[in-house]
Amino acid sequence: SQQGEEDPQALSIQEGENATMNCSYKTSINNLQWYRQNSGRGLVHLILIRSNEREKHSGRLRVTLDTSKKSSSLLITASRAADTASYFCATDAQGGSEKLVFGKGMKLTVNP
Amino acid sequence: KAGVTQTPRYLIKTRGQQVTLSCSPISGHRSVSWYQQTPGQGLQFLFEYFSETQRNKGNFPGRFSGRQFSNSRSEMNVSTLELGDSALYLCASSLAWGGERAFFGQGTRLTVV
Numbered sequence: 016s017q018q019g020e021e022d023p024q025a026l027s028i029q030e031g032e033n034a035t036m037n038c039s040y041k042t043s044i045n046n047l048q049w050y051r052q053n054s055g056r057g058l059v060h061l062i063l064i065r066s067n068e069r070e071k072h073s074g075r076l077r078v079t080l081d082t083s084k085k086s087s088s089l090l091i092t093a094s095r096a097a098d099t100a101s102y103f104c105a106t107d108a109q110g111g112s113e114k115l116v117f118g119k120g121m122k123l124t125v126n127p
Numbered sequence: 128k129a130g131v132t133q134t135p136r137y138l139i140k141t142r143g144q145q146v147t148l149s150c151s152p153i154s155g156h157r158s159v160s161w162y163q164q165t166p167g168q169g170l171q172f173l174f175e176y177f178s179e180t181q182r183n184k185g186n187f188p189g190r191f192s193g194r195q196f197s198n199s200r201s202e203m204n205v206s207t208l209e210l211g212d213s214a215l216y217l218c219a220s221s222l223a224w225g226g227e228r229a230f231f232g233q234g235t236r237l238t239v240v
Contacts (some may be wrong), residue, residue, distance in 0.1 A: 048228070048229075050231075055215065055234075055236070056233055056234065057131075057217060057231040057232050057233040057234050058217065058219075058231040059231070060228055060229065060230065060231075063228055103170065105170075114160050114172055114175050114183050114229075115160070115162075115172060115219075115229065116172065117162075117169060117170035117171075118169070119169045120169065120170075
């Protein structure tokens with residue numbers, strides 16, 4: 016069952032620009048995480064935001080969480096070609112039996 | 128510290144066969160989870176083990192099974208393979224059950240022909 020839904024599904028930008036991706040989910044959560052995946056490889060954990068937090072920063076990453084709207088956004092500032100990857104949000108649904116529920120992912124292409 | 132190690136990286140099997148995939152978690156991590164990734168269904172949770180016990184199970188048929196050993200290493204097995212089982216199988220380890228930050232391996236790419 017897919018809980019998170021990233022938007023847009025694909026984004027192409029130039030190096031140096033900012034990239035914003037959004038995630039919506041359906042049920043109450045304990046926390047929300049963002050992961051990056053380079054083509055066909057494993058997932059790299061980027062950042063975790065708890066349900067009682069509204070904003071979090073990590074380097075060039077900024078994540079916001081709005082539990083009233085059941086949505087989160089990931090902002091990557093000053094993007095680099097190396098940021099080209101698929102990005103996933105993942106939630107752990109309260110009371111659910113699944114550990115992490117992932118969205119379908121968003122493909123980000125950063126052109127040099 | 129070594130990361131999560133999955134073996135083999137690539138595998139080709141024939142329909143009807145069975146397959147066993149292996150995952151060695153990060154040293155000290157006791158929770159191991161498995162996920163299946165396909166283009167159509169995305170990333171789907173298979174199961175989670177902690178201290179050799181299955182704690183959570185996703186919505187997959189009984190052909191998918193797993194286990195965890197006393198050293199936290201985990202294996203998953205798929206019997207009677209179907210073409211639709213072709214996928215990237217990802218293993219993640221975390222410090223404790225219900226642990227929040229999961230570290231993923233590079234995955235095993237299974238192709239069923």
